[in-house]
Amino acid sequence: MAQMTMIQAITDAMRNELKxxxxxxxxxxxxxxxxxxxxxxxxxxxxxxxERVFDTxxxxxxxxxxxHGLSLTGYRSVMELQFFGFVFEAFDSVAGQxxxxxxxxxxxxxxxxxxxxxxxxxxxxxxxxxxxxxxxMAQTPGLKVVIPSNPYDAKGLLISAxxxxxxxxxxxxxxxxxxxxxxxxxxxxxxxxxxxxxxxxGTDISIxxxxxMVQTSLKAAEKLEKDGISAEVVDLRTVSPLDIETIIxxxxxxxxxxxxxxxQKQAGIAATVVAEINDRAILSLEAPVGxxxxxxxxFPFAAAEDTWLPNEKDVAAKVKEIIEF
Amino acid sequence: xxxxxxxxxxxEQFETFQILDEKGKIVNKEAMPELSDEQLKEMMxxxxxxxxxxxRAISLNRQGRLGFYAPVAGQEASMIGSQFALDKxxxxxxxxxxxxxxxxxxxxxxxxxxxxxxHFQGGQVPEGVRIMLPQxxxxxxxxxxxGVAMGLKKDxxxxxxxxxxxxxxxxxxxxxxxxxxxxxxxxxxxxxxxxNRFAISVPVEQQSAxxxxxxxxxxxxxxxxxxxxxxxxxxxxATEEARNRGIEGNGPTxxxxxxxxxxxxxxxxxxPTRYRTSEEDDEWEKKDPIVRFRKFLEGKKLWSExxxxxxxxxxxxxxxxxxxxxxxxxxxKVTDLIDITYSDQKPTNLDEQREQYEKKESK
Ligand SMILES: Cc1ncc(C[n+]2csc(CCOP(=O)(O)OP(=O)(O)O)c2C)c(N)n1
Numbered sequence: 001m002a003q004m005t006m007i008q009a010i011t012d013a014m015r016n017e018l019k020x021x022x023x024x025x026x027x028x029x030x031x032x033x034x035x036x037x038x039x040x041x042x043x044x045x046x047x048x049x050x051e052r053v054f055d056t057x058x059x060x061x062x063x064x065x066x067x068h069g070l071s072l073t074g075y076r077s078v079m080e081l082q083f084f085g086f087v088f089e090a091f092d093s094v095a096g097q098x099x100x101x102x103x104x105x106x107x108x109x110x111x112x113x114x115x116x117x118x119x120x121x122x123x124x125x126x127x128x129x130x131x132x133x134x135x136x137m138a139q140t141p142g143l144k145v146v147i148p149s150n151p152y153d154a155k156g157l158l159i160s161a162x163x164x165x166x167x168x169x170x171x172x173x174x175x176x177x178x179x180x181x182x183x184x185x186x187x188x189x190x191x192x193x194x195x196x197x198x199x200x201x202g203t204d205i206s207i208x209x210x211x212x213m214v215q216t217s218l219k220a221a222e223k224l225e226k227d228g229i230s231a232e233v234v235d236l237r238t239v240s241p242l243d244i245e246t247i248i249x250x251x252x253x254x255x256x257x258x259x260x261x262x263x264q265k266q267a268g269i270a271a272t273v274v275a276e277i278n279d280r281a282i283l284s285l286e287a288p289v290g291x292x293x294x295x296x297x298x299f300p301f302a303a304a305e306d307t308w309l310p311n312e313k314d315v316a317a318k319v320k321e322i323i324e325f
Numbered sequence: 326x327x328x329x330x331x332x333x334x335x336x337e338q339f340e341t342f343q344i345l346d347e348k349g350k351i352v353n354k355e356a357m358p359e360l361s362d363e364q365l366k367e368m369m370x371x372x373x374x375x376x377x378x379x380x381r382a383i384s385l386n387r388q389g390r391l392g393f394y395a396p397v398a399g400q401e402a403s404m405i406g407s408q409f410a411l412d413k414x415x416x417x418x419x420x421x422x423x424x425x426x427x428x429x430x431x432x433x434x435x436x437x438x439x440x441x442x443x444h445f446q447g448g449q450v451p452e453g454v455r456i457m458l459p460q461x462x463x464x465x466x467x468x469x470x471x472g473v474a475m476g477l478k479k480d481x482x483x484x485x486x487x488x489x490x491x492x493x494x495x496x497x498x499x500x501x502x503x504x505x506x507x508x509x510x511x512x513x514x515x516x517x518x519x520x521n522r523f524a525i526s527v528p529v530e531q532q533s534a535x536x537x538x539x540x541x542x543x544x545x546x547x548x549x550x551x552x553x554x555x556x557x558x559x560x561x562x563a564t565e566e567a568r569n570r571g572i573e574g575n576g577p578t579x580x581x582x583x584x585x586x587x588x589x590x591x592x593x594x595x596x597p598t599r600y601r602t603s604e605e606d607d608e609w610e611k612k613d614p615i616v617r618f619r620k621f622l623e624g625k626k627l628w629s630e631x632x633x634x635x636x637x638x639x640x641x642x643x644x645x646x647x648x649x650x651x652x653x654x655x656x657x658k659v660t661d662l663i664d665i666t667y668s669d670q671k672p673t674n675l676d677e678q679r680e681q682y683e684k685k686e687s688k
Contacts, residue, residue, distance in 0.1 A: 057506060062503065093468070
């Protein structure tokens with residue numbers, strides 16, 4: 001098996017699907033010759049030609065509309081938004097149009113579009129590049145929102161996303177792109193959408209997280225183990241729709257939970273997770289569900305980023321607080 | 326604003342293309358499209374039919390028997406003439422007012438009524454009918470058209486994708502993005518702007534400093550043309566030419582059709598007397614597309630009062646039947662809507678919500 005970074009795994013998934021289905025198209029700004037600003041599409045134009053992998057004019061709404069229209073003629077688009085902070089330019093296309101296509105046509109038309117985009121803090125990007133906007137997307141019925149936390153899942157989830165017949169927003173945390181490698185099979189495999197994964201078993205508390213915060217939570221869990229606390233780490237993988245079953249099972253086992261997200265407290269997914277736990281497992285709880293999030297400010301300029309972002313110490317501290325409640 | 330010489334030069338190039346004048350006389354013989362007598366009569370039939378449909382829809386709406394409706398009287402030549410130039414396998418991506426075009430492209434009339442009532446079956450376009458549903462977000466259909474046109478080109482189909490918007494819609498950023506994409510990829514797309522002079526209440530003069538909307542095509546590097554939108558022959562000829570340009574690989578076209586809507590913007594309480602004068606209405610009614618085409622056809626002995634009367638009666642009957650059919654549609658259920666939110670894999674929490682609504686609906 002090959003060792004791959006997350007970005008390599010992502011490229012591999014696209015290569016796989018370009019090979020697998022001639023209706024798959026990959027496009028966006030700078031994705032062709034240049035291979036994308038993060039090189040996610042590196043080599044794909046060379047391998048599959050300009051008809052399948054191409055650069056578009058610089059216009060996100062245009063890219064979204066293009067994907068929507070291509071759906072009507074049977075094409076399966078993998079469109080790249082260069083950074084997810086630019087999704088506002090394409091918001092109508094993604095949340096207003098594609099998400100409702102199946103619904104408004106009574107099931108006649110659908111939009112098999114994957115909207116790939118880098119996001120996430122900790123890499124000191126300029127404004128509007130890093131923001132965690134998954135909550136906005138997750139509030140739109142008809143859209144699926146996927147956020148992988150490692151190379152293996154990234155490849156399997158992206159293949160599933162491309163094959164899915166509804167629009168899928170696929171968010172790639174920039175910090176995870178090259179921070180570590182995983183064993184990733186070179187052959188094709190899928191990781192199902194809408195299924196969470198237990199990344200670490202534990203008995204005292206469930207740490208429920210997604211994206212880069214899964215890695216942070218895993219590190220925190222290791223630390224906590226030294227203090228005699230056995231934490232289970234649940235990786236949501238798909239933040240909309242949520243895998244409520246896995247969340248509830250874990251909470252029923254551990255009787256305590258902390259939800260960890262990089263997004264601000266009023267954004268992201270944590271609030272929904274807490275509400276679902278309240279609805280379904282309140283009597284299993286020994287303590288209120290804790291939350292570790294960024295504060296409710298605009299994503300900060302680079303200089304304050306490190307303090308602003310939740311880290312493993314924050315997670316460990318919150319876990320202890322909940323355990324000692 | 327004082328226009329520079331350069332700008333003047335651009336604007337002067339956009340003259341209104343016309344074939345049939347207000348008196349029903351051919352004024353541009355060379356441009357006359359090749360149409361059989363049967364086709365000419367069919368165009369007239371469709372315009373008359375559409376006018377009657379519009380009158381009936383307005384009254385049905387007032388009786389509360391129709392939902393959302395945006396009147397079309399005055400715009401028949403633009404709508405009918407442009408659709409008539411298309412092939413059945415061309416795609417149409419309409420705005421909310423462009424129901425006649427999609428009806429003549431294959432959407433059954435009762436479904437148009439169901440759409441108007443907000444019933445999801447109205448959107449269930451029959452297999453093989455290449456239309457999108459009427460778009461509410463102004464401009465969204467324009468970028469989507471570039472996508473459909475790209476699909477057609479990739480599939481080597483000799484067809485075009487046609488979309489409609491209004492003069493207000495031409496101010497949207499998406500209008501430029503759609504044209505620009507189509508130009509950059511050399512796509513078989515036709516962008517039609519029905520310039521009916523008002524976006525709800527805002528006159529076209531307040532939409533843009535550009536003298537014509539047609540000239541906006543220049544910035545995208547594509548062909549743009551202004552057409553008399555009350556002249557069905559000119560609309561037909563310009564659309565046919567645009568279509569040919571597309572399928573011959575010569576790129577997209579933007580057509581500005583100069584027209585007027587006689588009625589309110591929609592039936593949801595708009596009062597055009599707040600922003601238009603009756604003189605202006607009268608001025609435009611003199612250009613009426615049906616009146617002038619009738620004169621033209623009568624001159625060719627192709628049309629008579631009796632013939633028109635028959636069409637009017639037929640239209641009324643068809644509309645009655647379609648309304649009846651729409652009335653017979655099953656009551657819209659929330660559970661149906663839950664089932665169509667996703668096209669395949671339904672989230673488990675939706676299953677749960679479905680159960681709740683099943684109970685609620687069975688009461
Ligand atoms: C994005 C968006 N903004 C505003 C509206 C509200 N609205 C509906 S119709 C309309 C005027 C449109 O005018 P125009 O494009 O000239 O078309 P017409 O109705 O005259 O055919 C407005 C402002 C809308 N539907 N979508």
